[in-house]
Amino acid sequence: MVKRLVVGAHYGLRDWLAQRVTAALMAVYALIVAGAFLSGQPMTYGAWRELFARGWMRVATLLFAASLAWHAWVGTRDILMDYVKHDGLRLALEVLTVLLLAGYLSWTIEILWR
């Protein structure tokens, strides 16, 4: 067992933990949605719209979208840190990632509360 003094702002631990908590949240949502799809009822527009009009479904979907954004940010940053060695290029790609994920989240809110 290595005893080491952890100093600094703990960004690493927080992101590591966040990635796992958001993963668990998204897994639950995915299982519920997959179950609904596999129940085999033919989907009509009315039922589809009504499903996403329900308060709990909107909240669950928003929670999923927020989890996805955080989870994907940690994962994408890990990939970029490993493979993109040029600082400027990595920063540019990280900014692009943040914009993309923020865009996804806003788009989801727009779809849900139209």
Add this chain to the structure above:
Amino acid sequence: MSSAAAKKHRPKYLSLPAILFEIRLPLPGWVSILHRISGALLVFPFTAWLLYMLDVSLATQQGFDRIQGYLQLPLVKLGLLLFIWAFCHHFCAGIRYLLLDLNRGVELRLARASSAVVIAAGLLLTAYFGTKLW
């Protein structure tokens, strides 16, 4: 690492042909790199694609009908199948990593066996949802 060791020139053996044909990844390595590739694919383009379909299908009845027709196109189904694989593999591999974080299945033999299970489960689930799709 001492500074002398840091300065010592060490050869790197990572040419593209070496990566493609000579470096043989062990099974857990395959799970890992496929976890990354599937994760990257899910971020882009799949999230954008699915949000687009959700947007159009929820907006109007015509949009809903259009997406239902769109989902019948063979190329779209193929894309959806790739999405399903990426999702299922990422899902199964993710559960394996959560267990590894809890020190479950860390021994070499178990780690190899669970890697095989993850790769197989991803493919089998894709086949299952694929038959549902067609």
